[in-house]
Amino acid sequence: MAQAANALSEQTSGSDISMLEKVKPHSELAAAILCGILIAAGWLLGKGDYGAVSVTLFILAYVIGGFAKAKEGIEDTIANKELNVEMLMILAAVGSAIIGYWTEGAILIFIFAMSGALETYTMNKSHKEISSLMELQPEEALLIKNGMEEKVHVSALSIGDMILVKPGERVPSDGRIARGHTTIDEAAITGEAVPVAKNIGEEVFAGTVNLTGSMTVEITKPNSDTLFQKIIELVQSAQSQKSPSQQFIERFEGAYVKIVLAVVFLMMFIPHYLLGWSWTETFYRAMILLVVASPCALVASIMPATLSAISNGARHGILFKGGVHLENLSNLKAIAFDKTGTLTKGKPEVTDILVLPGLSVEEVMLKAASIESHSNHPLAGAVVKYVKQTLNVEILSPESIEDVPGWGVRAHFPNESWKIGKAGFIDVEKAEVFAEGAALKLAGEGKTIVFIEKNGEIAALIALKDVVRSETKKAINLLKAQGIHTVMLTGDSSKTAKAIAAESHVDQYVAECLPETKVEQVKQLQREFGTIAMVGDGINDAPALAAANVGIAMGEGTDIALETADVVLMKNDLPRIAEAISLSRKMNSIIKQNIIFSILVIMILISSNFLQFLDLPFGVIGHEGSTILVILNSLRLLRS
Template identity: 70%
Template sequence: MVPETKGLEKRMENVEVSWIEKIKPHAELIAAGMSGLLILAGWLLDKYGQGTGSIIAYLMAFVIGGFAKAKEGLEETIENKELNVEMLMIFAAIGSSLIGYWTEGAILIFIFAVSGALETYTMNKSHKEISSLMELQPEEALLVSNGYEEKIPVSQLCIGDQILIKPGERIPADGVIMKGKSTIDEAAITGESMPISKGVNEEVFAGTVNMSGSITVSVTKESNETLFQKIIQLVQSAQSEKSPSQLFIERFEGTYVKVVLLVVVAMLFLPHFLLDWSWQESFYRAMILLVVASPCALVASIMPATLSAISNGARHGILIKGGVHLENLSHLGAIALDKTGTLTKGKPEVLEVVVREDLDKEEIIWGAASIESHSTHPLAQAIVKYAKDSIDKELFYPESLEDVPGWGVTAVIQGNQWKIGKAAFVGKEVADSFASGKAKELASKGSTLVYIAINGELCAIIALKDVVREETKAAINQLKKQGIHTIMLTGDSEKTAKAIAKESQVDEYFAECLPETKVEYVKQLKSKYNNVAMVGDGINDAPALATANVGIAMGGGTDVALETADIVLMKNDLARIAEAVNLSKRMNKIIKQNVIFSITVIMVLICSNFFQFIDLPFGVIGHEGSTILVILNGLRLLK
């Protein structure tokens, strides 16, 4: 019986904790609701002549509805040694009750509590995007060791462990596929809805979904170091970072509150002597001024909108490291783009093979690929891939093979001497005249040429090129439509750079750039266009990314990019840059709307109070209503 009793007690405790956790995010809204019911009770008691009971109900409404905001206001005042808008509201509510306006004071507290609850809801809604992300990573993994399977907590996984992931399961850790093939849904990482096929030696990431086949994965990172965890940490820190506009408003708030208090003190006395108002009227109007002049709506104009925009971006694979970077995006005058891996795919592809008319094209490609299969050079690997895709034959091992650094490779196949490499390696003059000058034509298109000679005679030219991404032209044109000047920076030769720039349709290009010269070009662009972004792969472009006003890394799922840039595109998709710029413009537009609206409302209410057109309940509704409206307007960015 005793163990059963203990078990029951533990379950009851868990239920109680679970219940508390569920209502915790809604505590402010529940308190505001109770405050509203107590105000109704106080009004009914007053109507039926129960004055004392009415005052008790109003006092309870004050305490329950105003506790959260009063606590927040006092803590901030003590910490910053400066009064804030929360304290203005508390003073106004207490002042109203002192002159007998219990109902008005309680309504002020009630609406203030509702707007505070709504603001908290906005923050929670933004953070919920990250919480829902965190829930995507499994807590357990199926460890495979010596033919046995064992379920263990993800936190206990070590680098090198092999785990089995079955169809439909989420991948618990970053790793490399050792066995099997499947389609992986990487939406949680990249924001891309289309699943990707992956096989042996390809990377997979924690939090993504194994869609079709069973795969065995070798763990490459500790659970707290996964790309997934880094994304969560990055967005959490971004949400706590304040934009320049928000910092300005917060600095302005302290001075503004002091000015309001001075004006309120003046209004307590001056109208009585200068305009013959009664003391009660002067005090009443001073309390209304305390309410309507408070910059609550102005303070709430920026943060909810910024948090919503950052959450929106994270949901679509655009990770923004803070409001300052998002704010800067809408003011871009120019954007510099690295060529390799940004405008292009980053891997050379065979575009054309020109073979002497009396030779068999397939045999030449087969022989060249067999030789190049022993090299790790990107051009060699591209030739091998092309051969495997176009010829249904197994590659063979040449009779002899020698690498000539900086020039190419020599080999012997069936007694024939093969040379594969640069033009000068096979004979520059012969290379230029081969196939009626075809080499010059291919080079003018930005191709890299590999020459093949057999027994001293030039036999073929293979043209390779780092191909421009399919989406590049559309993405560049989108940026141009937004009035942004586009520039390509590349380490390639002038001829190649010119061809790629023309194909990708950028406005301008700079060729033969070293990392330090890219920095110089970015500085020149900043002096000309003021606000400049740099887009790169986050590794060799790091100095230029740091120099630009906004550094944008093409992530492609690499955590190196997370450390480098201000904004990370988790999928190598240039179109996301235009999306980020649009998001920034939407955010800044909504912030401007909020600021103009809140200032206008404050000015109208202050004037109405001075000319005695408005009473306290309407002042409360106008002031707090404007606060609620600007928060709701900021929430639109979550869509």
């Protein structure tokens, strides 16, 4: 009952917050529109003999239109003990009213309120990816207990529980298929549009869609620790963190506001005595300066762009843990890659089979797989998998089998003696001349050679290799085109590393790396190139990921790699790294455009005011219009 009550409380709380987020931009927009209507009515009545009513309507427009921004400005000023741009706008509007410019002050409030409503709308737009993600997670699951089915809230599920997921339903929590087989749409997690076939023992993730068959899933993680929840937490965390540029702008804002207020104070007196302006004109120009010198557009130059880029990345399976990492990506000069599981698939595969003339390939491979099926070695598993997939035959049972640790396996079938293993386990001299020395050539290609002996004679050799991912070459070439130096770090021998490096197209490789060696290499690359990234997926990569300026983890990697990294590729899709760098560069370019544009507008408006060309309404339009344009320019990143 307590769990159910907590779940209901969480649901209600989340629902209330979601409702407030949906209502807020509409309430701000409604207040701005009502403010505009009151201003129009006040202006029309002011043309007649209804001065008092007109002023009353303007005061209402001030209160309704300016309440949200005034409240925000006062709260921030109290919290940070510093004045901000909201306070500048309110002071300018009040100052305009004091000297009798009710209409101009009200227009300032109206446009400021309208730009605030649009800013809230655009901020919510950039948060849309999180909202849509959260809506994908089911709230209930069909629990199977004592043969009975019971609907429960997902928060009530525990590790080991069995749940039923029917066709067309979303998977409620991470787990492993205990019964059934189906096809899963994992687009919400990996971004991959093609459905994935799933069988007994394979993992399924919360938020994915069961397309074809019913399946019973054993829960392997609590709801709070699912991959789906981690994605949401990562993006939420990234959106709450501020980049160095944003932090600088916010520090700059406090000092800038003080300078503006000091200059405005001087502007109230100096032009009257030095330039002969009237007191009304002097105060009026001071109020315009207060408006046009406000850094609203400058302050809005960075955060919307950063949030838009983070949301864009999340939609395409690239998770940034903060704006600082997104910003750093554009400065990368070199990237170091772990080999196994990153550049390669991480699992050996059979690449070549050479059989003694006169023997059947099918027979030799069937006997080899029958023997290797009794071993847990990764190479043995690769041989068994190859035979099952290509020959489609039943594995045999040897009469006897003997494992010789570090060398290979002996086995007996009726009237046949077989051995599988290293050259030294068979006969080194025979192995070297078998198939005209093919073993040496294959080993030079970075492949592992396994020999098969039948009744004292070498019958065949099998070459296996940790195969380079199909997309690796494309990913490396894209990075090279961006001017980035690529390095492979691996614990393999120099011969294997050289072959994989050549196939992967990386610029440089370092072989026989221990975890601590990878950290040393990362530091060496930093000394040589400056800002560098490390890409990895395993526990042994975590120290190097932490040492790099930007750590990038593969989504199928270990939990520690995901936690240590700054960027996560939800699908093991290496070309996404080049996309992330392009996104970072475009974001920084848009931020520069915004900053230059906003500074130019401020300078032009201030100059026009001093030359007495600019009236308050046009100053308001120029100032607030530039803010809106800056935000809209940032939103382009959502679609790039």
